[in-house]
Amino acid sequence: MGQGRDDNRRLGDPGTPAFCVDKYPFFLLNRLVSRYNGALEPRLRAIGLDIPSWRVLMILGERHPRGVRDLAEAAVIPLSTMTRIVQRMAAADLVASGPSADDARVTLVALTPHGEATLEKARSAASPLYTRIIAGLSAADFDQLTHLLDQLYVNLAEG
CATH class of the missing domain: 1.10.10.10 (Winged helix-like DNA-binding domain superfamily/Winged helix DNA-binding domain)
Structure with missing residues (x-):
């Protein structure tokens, strides 16, 4: 599979002049984790x-x-x-x-x-947030998401 004009992998490559930060997976992952932690932190703080x-x-x-x-x-x-x-x-x-x-x-x-x-209190505190985050993802979407994240992790370890 090539990296043609409509290939977002090209836009996510920081080594190209066409780079767009909103196509860079690691920016998107950091943004997601930051927002998740920001939403989770007060729930956890409430239980110490x-x-x-x-x-x-x-x-x-x-x-x-x-x-x-x-x-x-x-x-x-x-x-x-x-x-x-x-x-x-x-x-x-x-x-x-x-x-x-x-x-x-x-x-x-x-x-x-x-x-x-x-731990039980923490699970109860985190569960509604998790449910909100995965809303709209089918089981297949969720499986694909976790598979792709695992694949990125493996690729990085092989480097």
Whole structure:
């Protein structure tokens, strides 16, 4: 498939004179994430959370305990920052952390009962926003969206 005159990939290429920022996928993704975080933040603040803590709760809600390094990778947060987030969450009794029985070099993080209850509140706070965001997308549209985002991620990792 070529990059002809009507091909928006050409307009999204910052290396071309025809570049248009509103065709640049990474501008669009950043704009979306910024708006999403702006809408989500007050909902989370109302239950005593910030966005990084919410991300950790959501990840641990899928499976816990998890290692701090694994959490950092899943949340796309630098390890040193994740360590501080976990310490702050442990002080708030949202998580408990300690060395792995299998490898003492690995710090495992698990939800506490208070963390599990807060996770349920966070899910309830985020769900209406999620429903609003995906309104108008068919199941096929949603599947295509997630597939395309995954493909961009894979392409970037292969570079």
